[in-house]
Structure formats: structure tokens, C-alpha cells
Amino acid sequence: MLLNYANLNDVEFEYLCQDIMSKKLGVELRRFAAGRDGGIDLIDDISKKNIIVQVKHYIKTDISGLISSLKKEIPKLDELKPNQYYICCSKELSPANVKDIYTMFSDYMESDANIITLIEINDFLTRSENIDIVRNHYKLWISSTNILQDIYSNDIFIDCEVLLSNIHLDEKFFVQTVAYDRALECLAKKKTLFITGDPGVGKTITSKMIVLCYATNGYRVRYTTDGADLSALKRALSQNKEAKEIILLDDCFGQAYFNMKETQSNELLSLIKYVNLSENKRLILNSRVTIYREAQVRTPELVKSFDNKEYKVHIIDMSAMSDIDKAKILYNHLYFNNVKGEYFESIKQNKNYRRIVNHPNYNPRIIEFVSNPYRYSDVSSSYYFDFILGHLNNPSKVWDDEYERRLSKVDRMLLTSLFSLTDTTASLDFVNQCFNARIQSLPEVDLTINQFQNSLSRLQQAFVKIVDEKSKRTLSMVNPSINDYIRSRINTNTAEKGDLINTAASVMQLKKMLTPDEFKFKMLSAFNDGSILNYLFASDEERVAFITYFISYNKILDMRYQQCIFSYLSKIKNVNIYEKQVVLAIRIFEHLLDYEVYTFYQIDGFLSDFDMLEEILSYFDLEDLIDAINYCHSLLEDEKKLNFIFIGQNVIKEAVEIYCDCVDADNFDLNIDDFVKDSCKVVYYGNDEYAEEPDIDTAIQHIENSIKEKVKDEVGNYLNNLPAELCLSASFMDKVCIDVSGAEDLVKSYLRSDDDDDDRYVGAPQSNYSEIDLMFNR
Template identity: 25%
Template sequence: MEYDFSKLNDREFESLAASVIEKTYNLKVEIFKSGRDGGVDGRFWIGDKKEGIIQCKHYFSTSYSQLISKLKNEELAKVKKLNPNKYIFITSKTLSRINKKEILNVFKPYIQNESDIWGQEDLNSFLSKRENQDVVERNYKLWITSTSVLDILINNAIKGRSQFTIREIEEKSYRYVVTENHNKAFKILEENNVIILTGEPGIGKTTLADNLAILYTAKGYEFCDIEENITEAESLYRENEQKKILFYCDDFLGSNIYDAINNKKDSHIVKFINRIRKDNSKKFILTSRTNILNKAYSLSHIFQNLKIRDNEFLLTIENLTNIDKAKVLYNHIYHSKLPKQFIDVIYKDKGYKDIIKHRNFNPRIIEFITDSSVIGNIKSENYWTYILQSLNKPEVIWEGYFQNQTDDFVRTLTFLTVFNNGKISEEYLRDSYNTYLRIHPLNFGDNSDKSFESVRKLATKSLLNRNQIGNEKYEYVLFNPSIADFVLGAYSNEIDLICNIFKSLNSQVSIDYLHTLLRNNKINKVYTSRILENLFDFFYESKLNDEDWDFLIALSSIDIFNDAINKRLETFLNIIITADRPSGERLWELLFILTEFEPKIKFQNFEFLYGFIDDVSDEDTLKRLLDFVDENDIDDESILMQINILLDKYLLSIVNDNDLDIDYSKHITNSYNYYDGYYEPDVDINGIEDEIRQNLDSFLDGFNENILDKISFSTSDILSNIDIDSKVNRFLENYEPDYDRDSHGGFYFGGSSEDDIDAIFER
């Protein structure tokens, strides 16, 4: 087994060393606060009076010659002064037999034999033994970066996007600092199976969610990154009811809040949350910005009924304690590639305290100000000013880099990614980029290569990340979510630029995102008409010729009362309702437009609905469809039959998923089998059927009764297709969680109680 000690900072390595010696010699090791140690990183007692000393050197990337020089010139004098009865030396470097002999000779007689000298290979050998796994698990970062855990993570990630998400999470885990928020989150997730982590941007929600995801995935849960696609998650849930699955959704609702609520996805989300809460074989981790969650709560009665803001599975990430902030800052500095003169700036006059105690301290800003690739051409003498500016005005943290250290072409790739809702495939980004070059004036400046391949290499790892999502397929996402915040804030009035970006993207995803931005006031509403008219002028004829109905529906629904597009919108609606079997997936929006648009559309027949109702699978679209059929007195037998089928399918799914909250325990009693001598369950099948029927009838109260009568809909048909026996058997199965709820699964989540920030930063 190989462990990656490079992921540990020096303080973490000292803690690991103490755990190893404690387990090896079965004794208690005292660990002293960080700082000037006088040659002591740990102390233990042999008997009552004989003192043993541990000294650690985390010189992972330092040459052996530098290590031995330091031991001879600095550490030997300290050891002589301490005069311990036993001295144990531990390093993360690989040591040869000759190296050990040399170290032994340096520290004689304090080191008594080579077994008291531990190198990288000795640590790996110790930690690989099964009986020592408790030491590994107590040192979270070491455990999470071990080869065995990495294999588990990749193997347990559901193929596709989830596999690449878990790889990306793992690559960042070495910067993680376990804080009290981790303890609280772990407890909530264990007890409730669901957690929503909320807080201000950059406070560390995603980082905490990522590391909780790693923890559970490594412990046997399959990892599924659902990206708000609840339908995908529901399907996966039904296919794997017996498996342990961790569902993960970063930036829950996010900028799509209005889309989620107006398209009635909130009911899907709440039902899925409730389903997970009742199933101990599943976990659900979500993150959401505080303002987004509050807005969703104010707009959605479904979220209000769930009491999502005061529920036991909600954890608001508060400001970190000063000691936690110190650990975060120290860890980022330790793992940064900052030149020494820049690090000295942070240490000068204990400047790290000013950073830690700044009102705007958060992990995202710390990541930014310690990233050497972002700092660029800043000189060390200007570095402190740069740090303060970043802390004082975090909303413009990307301004200097974005506007001064990039060109129009790198910015173009960033714009295209931002306005495609933060994610875009490489093929699609290339096409959009080439279109943008043709339609938008750019400063070509020098004769450098402006091809997509050349520019994307410049943008990658500075403003964009390039992730592989399949065989020779790649996807681009923002290097940091705050880039979108900056772009939307800085360029929201650049209407020509915005319109040309959306023309270049030419996708429903981007149009949906535009709708969201306008409704969320990220783009001034004053410009709504101008943007819509511009895009309608550009897209209308081509999309009509291509019969791209869903795109036109998405674009039209931005503002159906805009006089400038009224005539063309009326023409489009008349074309779609008379087209030969049109098809699409935006039935809810289409029915909304047809119902609300003035002048009223006159229908010759309703055959245009055939291709739009094939696969309706959500409650709100079904309700709107039934209301539309009733309002227009539709008697088309094919449509009515299809509605009946869709209702059957949908209601059967909510029964199978127990969204009706059937309490099977009320209908099961235990009777004693005297012949075999044990209790066996006695199930009242009729009672269960009656409860299902009653709950179905109650659920259907919100559906159009006229249409239910017209199609002679009967809940008896649903009941006849339900396998009650399998549901009872599943209910009787006892799901036991794999973790001890009191022991945190054997992980050490405690933090130092020391309040000495200076000691952490002592060099």
C-alpha cells in the first residue's frame, strides 16, 4: 500500500507520526502546540521518569544531503540539550540502509538502534497493516489519498460525469482542513440521510460537501453527481433500490432557481429529498447559497411546506473560528507555489493575523490570493496591497486578471462558458468560438495564433478547467464559480456583447440561462425587450425552417407580451399548431404561451399535442395539460387515451416510490408460530390497498375533475398493477447503516483547542 505524504502539511505529518509511535509502543504521546519546538514534536514516558522524544522532518521534496546537514548542524545540539532516554526520528523521505546508519551515528547514544529511525518506506509498511488502519483513518487526509481509497473512489463513481467529478474532488482534497462544521455536517447526514449546506459564496460549502462525498464513497456508497437532474436521479434510484448510493448536487437551484420553480421542478426535488430521508441505504448532499435558498423559499410553497429553512437536515455554514481560519490559511500557503519573498510578505509583522481577522475572510479568497498562477506579474512589494484589495472588494477579485492579463480571445471562451450556465462541451465551445469571431468585433492585435486550440490552452487552468467526459470527449467548466459572479456583474450592460454571445451559443441551455438571468435581475430588465428582439431577429427564420420548436418556445417564453415580436410569435404559434406532427419536450411552456398569448390562437384541431405529450412525467405539466384539454373542450380520442396512459404511469411511479407516504407498519402485526417457535408477520393486504386508494384519491384532488371523468379514470387500475407483496417484503428488510453514529466511523474530526495562531505560523 502506498500513501501520499506530500498531501500532508508539516503539522499534519507530526500528528501522524505521534499516532504511529503511540500505536507501535502502546503508550500515550503528548503533542505540543505548533511553533518553536526545541527539537520536540512529541513526548512519551518510559516508566515514571524516563523521557522519550519524537522529532519529525517532513522533508518530502528536500534532498537527503540537505536533511543530514540540518540534522548535524541544528538538531544534534537540541538533542544534546534535551538529553532524552530515547529519541525517535521520523521523516517522510525515503531512507536507504546507509542513510539510517549515518543518522544513527549522528544521534548516538540517543538513538539506540535503526528501528528508531523511520523513513517513508517504514511508515508505508506500518500503515499498510490491517491492524493499523485506525491510525490511517484518524489522519483523514492521508487516508483519503491512499491508493486503495483512490481505487474505491473511482470504482464507486457512476460512469460518466460522476467519475470525473470525483476525480476533481480528490485532486483538491489535500487542501482540506477538517473543522467543526465537518463534525456537524457528518452528524446531520448520518441521522437524516440528507444535508443541505448553505452559506455565503466562498465560505466553503462545496469543499465541505466534496469531502463528505469522498468519505461516504470510500466507505462503499456509489457516487452520483446529479446536477439538479432529479429525473436522472429518480431513475437511478429505482434501478438500484438495494444499493448504497450517495447523490451529490452542488449549487442546488443555483442560477436556475426561477426555471426550477416556474417549471415545477421544486415538487420533484422535495419528493426526492423525502424519499432519501426514509432510506438508510441512500445519502443526499446538496449545497446552496443563502440568498438563493431564501429566494426559493419565498417563491415556492412546496419548499415552505417542507420547512426547508428550519429543518434538521439544513446546516448553515457560519464563519470559521480564528483557529480554523489559521489552519486554512496555513494549509494554502504550505501547498502553494508562492515564491519565498511572497510568503515573507504574509509573515511580515504577523500579517497573517490581519488576513485571518478580516471581515471578508473566506476559503475562496484565500485560494485566490495564494494561487501563483492568478497573481501573474504582481511584484512582491505590491503583494500585500493586492491581498488587501482582494479582501476589501471580493466581488472584483477577478477584475485585474481578467481585464489586464488576458486578451479578447481568452475572454471570449470564458464568456461562452459563463453564458452557457458554466459548462460546455469542447466541440460545442469550438463551434461557438468560431461563430463569435465572425460576428463580434475583436482586437486581433499581434499576429499570435487565435485558433481555438491555441486559445483554449491559454484559458485552461486560469479561467477554465478542461475535464474529460468520455472517450476523447472533453468539457469545460469555470476554474472558479466566482468568475461567473464577476462576469455577470462587470458585463451586464454590454448588450451587444451579450446578444452576440447568445447568438454564438445557439442552444436551449443558453436561452434558459438568459431567461434566468433576466428574471433574477442579473441583467437589467430595461434591456429585456432589446435583447429579445435582437435574438428573435437573428434566430426566428432559421429556427422556423429547421422546425426547432423547443428553441423557439424557450425564446418566446422570455416575454410573450413584447409588442415588437407579437406578429412573429403569433405566426410561429399558428405554424406549430398546424404543423405535421411537431414534437418537443417543452409542453408546459407551450401550453402556457398558448393560454396566455393575445390575440387568442384559434385551433383547427389539437393533433399538434401528440408529439409533445409522449413522455410527460411530472405532476405540474400533467395538471396544466388536463386544464388545457378542459378549457378547449378537446375530444380527440388519441389525446384522451394518451392522458390516461400518462396518468397511470405517473401515479404508479409515485406509489412505487412511496411518495404517498403509505405507512406499512400500521398493516403488519406479528403472530406467534407455535409449531416453529418464532414470530412471523401477519400482513393486512386489504388495509394497505385501502390506504393507497385513499391517498391516491386525495392526491388527485388537484387534478381537473372534468377530464378525469371524461377519460373514466379509475384508481382501481393503478392498484391492479401494484405488487403489494414485494413492497411489504422491501419494508420488512432491515437497512442498517454502516457507521457507528457516535464514533463518526472511526474518523478523528476534532480540532485543536489551542488558540495560539502565532504558533501555527511559527517557522
């Protein structure tokens, strides 16, 4: 296993060598900064100077550069006169190179074995007894596995294209903070972790690295931002309970969440409960702290549920960081962005790095911004620190200079067009269509060249990124702060907002830019004059679904839309009005069967195709199916009801069997305490000693039997709502197999001791400056 030392900056490599040499020599080594120590990197005793270790992270430097650097150490050693001098370097050296270096330092070395090359370092770390050191240096080993080569494997990473699009950059810029270590510890114990914090503090990159860590340990990774369909996610997890899986639910309290119906709030709790009960599942939720606080106000009962044992969630607020973690993030960005020496000196001068680390507006996203060479290319080295400080003093202005001075009008129009379409990702082709429709009216834009591609090439990496998502190319902002910035600009610039609305080519743009009342008024007008048919949609399926939804809810009677209705019914589905705002198919079906709409569009003729009707009814789950059948039954003429009864009964039977297949025990509100106590048996140990102990198998059996009775009652209640002629025989339920899963997990979870440690981590303690000074003064 060849570990990836190039992923470490020079400070991280020094930390690694400190761990290696301390274990190798059996002594505790301390670190020192250049200038203070006269050339010491690591030492055992500052007064005796028995052992000195020099660390050289010269992985990209040729051998002559390393030799030249080492020669400068000779006068310092002659003054310090250690008993033993060691060199650790991140290069593979030839025997001749080792001999030359040993000759230089032979007075202070026992043998050339005191020269530790990359080969010796790697041999040491790959021994099983040293795995603890490897595990402590995340960036070192994550690339040594094959996991990053497997990021497009659907067997390991499911729906993770967006999440892992920049992973090869992320792994380099990631810093293993106290919050990350705490998150791993908590997730191992608690199974469900909630990461919150201010925008830009590192919630996403921390979540990515956690799931990668789990992936290297054999876990399958699932990623979703779709809080509107958590039941489907849970069903997917339930298909293989033994499979090790970790789920990342991104932006779990975003705006889409607040548009959920109450049952979907329960779905989130159900998912949490399921994971907490499952030995092989882990769940990460993340959300901005402001949105989490909003959730505490808008859905207080849901958030309070996180304190209950069955829905227990460990909460980590990443907003509070220790000084040392802030310094590591700053240094790491400067190092891997290859910030030139004179620019770095302006940060070292007068210990300016302390002012950055201690700034009340310190934020990793601002550090990422100011360390990007593209951002400071026209800033002189003497003003680099002032450049950083200016952005920290005015964080809301971070993007102003870029947006107003560096971008052309066309580039800004592409950014605002993307913003108007999505908060996450949109089809690249769809963005292209909407952008081109918008610039058509601009006489100053040369349409003989491909403005979209030209603008895209200028904006990529700095503002937008392209992701290959399920063989479809999508476009998104490089990070959420750009979305926040553009939202702020548009909300305070009525002229720009008006232009976006007036040139909108997609209904999705109008849905985002207008108030609900304004949107409805605009849509009613578009449906009345037929211009809705000219709007762009991401797909024809999305077009007919939206048109059918709006017609059914607003009783629009216009034969131009009849074919859209028939097309929708032939492939009935839930409708995303905007991103994750979902209208359920059963509600659309209900509105379509309103007598006035039903008769005007001659839907009765369409539903006379009983094969099609059976396909439509088969889409619904049992609860919605009962409603759908009742709607149809009330409208069908008597001569058609006989065939409908036959079809309806078959579909109902199939729905009941699906409902009873793999019933999750955790979906039921059971008093496990009663079942466990009722299963207890007296166990004798001899010498008149005995105790009552629960019989787990008996408890499980009783729970399963209780759930089966509950399922029969639930199904019976649903079926009682059917018309008399559609009722199933009394013996039908006796033949249905009810498969209950998860009862064992319920019992084991109940018997598991409850950990009463603090479940709310709010940052690390502050550090003194010595470690930070050491980092920047090497």
C-alpha cells in the same frame, strides 16, 4: 495498501506521526514549534524530556538533504539529553542509510528500530488495529483506494464529470476542518444534510470530499444542479432501493429553483422525505447563505418544513470557522503552491499570519487566490504580506488587477461571452461559435489566427476550465467568484452590457442579459423579421424546441416556422428556456392546439398520422395525458375520432399501468401512528407481565392496502375527466397491479427514536494562538 503521504503537508505529517508514536509507545506526545523547543517536534514530558521524536517530511528530498538536516539536530540533542530519541521520516531508507543515521544518534537510541521510515509507518497503519488513525487522516487514505481511478465510471459516479473535474487538485488542497467532521457525523445520523455559507468558504470542496468518502464505502454518487427535474432523480433512485447511493444537489436554492412551479417545490420535499425514510440513501444540499435567506423569504413554508420530522434536514453553516481551521487552510495553500521561503518569511514576520487568520474578510477563496504563484509573480517577497492584506481589505477587488491589466481585450471578450451563456457550463463548441461571431466586427482582431484557442490557452486554470462531460467538452469558470465578478462589472458598465447584447449570437445570451419585457420585445422583433432563424443554438433540437415554445405562447403566425413545429412535435419534450428554467411539454402542446394556431399551421394534418399522435401522447404522464387527450378530442373531426378513441384508450391503459407501478408510500399523507396502534397485539412475558407491541408486518399490510385504495381513487378521478367514449371499462382497474413500495420504511422511521440534538451547526469554537504559532514556526 500504500498510503499517499505526498498528499500531506509537513504539519499534517507531523500530526500523523504524533498519533502513530503516541500509540506505538503508549504515551501521550505533545507538539512544539521550532525555536521554542531547541529542536523538539514531539515530546512526552517537557520537564523530564524522556522521549523526543523528530519528524522529517522529506518525501521529495534526496537522502543527502535528509542527512544534512539531521546533522543539525546533534548539538540540540547533546544539550537536551533525552533517554530515547526517535526519528520519523517520510522516506524509504536503505539499510546503509539507517546504519549511518543510527551511528549519528546511537547515544540516544536503543537500536536502529528508533528510526521509523516510510516502510515502518506504512506497515503500522495498514494493521487492522490502527485503522482509526488512518481514518482520522482523510487525505492520507482517499488516494490509497481506487476511487479516484474510477471517477469516470458510470457505475459509481453518475453525471459527476463537472463535480469531479479538478478532484486530483482538490484532494491535495483540502483541509479536514471541524465542519467536515461534523458534516460526516450528521449525515450518518440524519441522512439529509444542508450545507450553507458565504461564497468561497468551501461548500463545494467539502461536499466533494464527503461524497468521495461515501464512494469509498460502496456508495454510488449522483450529482445534479437541475432542481427542475427532481422527480426524475427520485425515480432513478427508486429503481433500486437497496443500492447505497449519495446525492449531491448543488445550488438547490439558486435562481433556477425560484422559477419552479409549486409542485416542483413539493418534489424537493418528496426527495428529502424519501431519503430520510431509506436506509441506504444520503442527500447533500448546498446553497450560498444569501440565497438560502432569500428562500426563507420567498418560500417560507418550504424552509419551515425542514424542521418537520419527515423532512428533517441538518443544517451546517460553514461561514463561521475556527482560527485553527483558517490557519490550516492558509498553511496548506502556501505549502502545496510551493510558496518560496522568502515569501513565506514575510508571513511569519511579526506573526503576520495572525493578522490574516483574524481578518474579518478572511475567506478560503481569497487565500487560494493570493497563494497562487501566477497571481503574485510580479510582487516582491518583502511586499507579499501587504499583497495578501490588500486583497483581504478589498475582497471585491480580487479580480480587478487580473481582469484589467493582465488580460487582453480578446481574453475579456471570451470571459464575458461565456458568462452571457451560462451560470454553470456550456458546450465548448457553442462558446466558440458565439465568441467568433462576436469578434467578427472588430477590425483590430486578426482573424487569420485561431483567437479562440489562443485565448482559451491563456485563460485555462486561472479563469476557465474544460470538462469532458458525457463525451462532450464543456467550458465553465474555474469558480463561482469569477461569475460574480463579471456580473458585477457588467451590471455597472452599461457600455459593456450594451455591446454584449448587440453582438449576441444566441438567444440564451439575450435571455440572460435582458429583462423579461426587453427579451420578449427583442424576440417578437426577431420572429417578425425572421432573424430568429439566424441565431445560434447549442443543438438543432434546442432550436426547434425554443421556436415552437415562443410561437405557441405568443400566437405568432408565420409559415416559415411550420417545419420547426412539426420537428418539435415529432420529438416532444420539456423546453429549457434558459438553463434550468423549464416550460412543460403539455403547456406547449396546449398552446399549439389553440384553434387559431392549430388551423394556421395545419397541425390537424400532422396529427392525422395516428402513429405519430400515439408517440406524442405516450410522452405524457397520466395527469398531463388526460389534458392532452381532451385537447385533441375537442379539435378532431368526427370521422377521425374512431381511430383516435382506439389509440387514446391504449395509451391511457399504458399510462395507468405505469402510474400504478412502484408507487412510493412516502408520497402519501398518512397518519402512521394510527396504523401502528391498530396493529398492536398483547404480548405476555409470564408472571402476569404483558405489554402491547406493534405487529410491523400487519401495519405494513394495512398501509399498503390503504395506499392501493387511494391510488384507485386518484386514477378514477383522472379517468372521470375523459370524454364518455374514451372511458375505460369498470373492471379495468381490478386487473391493474398496484405495486406499493416504502411502507416498511415508513413504519421503521416512525418507530425509530427521534434525536432531539441541535440541528443547526454554525461553526467551531475559536482557538488560542499556540497551535497556530506552532504551525507557522517550524
